[in-house]
Amino acid sequence: MTKKQPVLELKGVGRTFGGLVAVNSVDLEVAAGSITSIIGPNGAGKTTLFNVISGIYAPTKGNITLSGALLATPDHKTEREAFLWGAFAIAGIVIGAIAGLAIDAPAGLAGVGAIVSSGAILLAAVSRPAWYVRVCARLGIQRSARPNDVVFLGIARTFQNIRLFKEMSALENVMVGTHARTDVGLFDALLDTRRFRRTEKESESQALTLLQAVGLEDQANVAAKNLAYGDQRRLEVARALASTPKLLLLDEPAAGMNPAETAQMIELIKSIRDKFGVTVLLIEHDMRVVMGISEKIAVLDHGEKIAEGTPAEIRSNPRVIEAYLGRGAASGA
Secondary structure, rough: OOOOOOOEEEEEEEEEOOEEEEEEEEEEEEEOOOOOEEEEEOOOOHHHHHHHHHHOOOOOOOEEEEOOOOOOOOOOOOHHHHHHHHHHHHHHHHHHHHHHHHHHHHHHHHHHHHHHHHHHHHHHHHOOHHHHHHHHHOOOOOOOOOOOHHHHEEEEOOOOOOOOOOOOHHHHHHHHHHHHHHHOOOOHHHHHOOHHHHHHHHHHHHHHHHHOOOOOHHOOOEEHHHHHHHHHHHHHHHHHHHHOOOOOEEEOOOOOOHHHHHHHHHHHHHHHHHHHHHHEEOOOOOOOHHHHHHOEEEEEEOOOOEEEEHHHHHHHHHHHHHHHHHHOOOOOO
């Protein structure tokens, strides 16, 4: 029987900060449609690993793939890319000079035009648009996806500390998430075009559906800062879902919640996996959540993966017990 390709695959992923090894040679596969947890003591490297997956950091070593496509790899500024940027600069100068000659501009003005044209092309390349990524790929230049690229490729996340737009309503917060998938631009918004109005109406409808899915439809017009803490957590999940991800990263979704709110969050995560078909990868300290929701658990300690398995296997693993309770705890010493 052919093994199904994982949604997310990490091979030997590491991240260092100077001499500090935050994540060291982590291998992990996340199956499509699964709920997988990453646990470990404080400082184990869990959030750093999330930051690498979501494009905030590039890995120092190893590769990450999303549905088989390269997502993250160590960034090396090769000579090839330096030549590429040089070619862009020369192309800009040539285009500017030709344009100056075409309109019979003075030599000084043509020179300024050449410089401006060159700068414009280089500035466009800085944002690494799709055409630039394709050129780099053809030249064998591999770079990690940026956070905005990661969202476009199908990964969304929440954060350990709530990061909502506090003055905006719950509805507006979720609509921000939908904008990652719209095709309107700056001029559409400035000119209030028909396409912009149609897209905003569609975004509002999608946002209302997501608010209903997380149980916040009655508070759509309430400012985010005025929502209860548990509701703010659920709003973050709705906003993440608004970008229609294939993989949802949840960083301590039950942090700071009371037992009733925690139970509701467990049911919410299960329901959105089932309803939206999204794969879930989460970090969580609350073992009630981890054991009650996870199909697979990976354990980190000092940046290294020390165990992986089902909740029952992790619960009885001596290395996991030792990492949490100290040396000798696993043997009952």
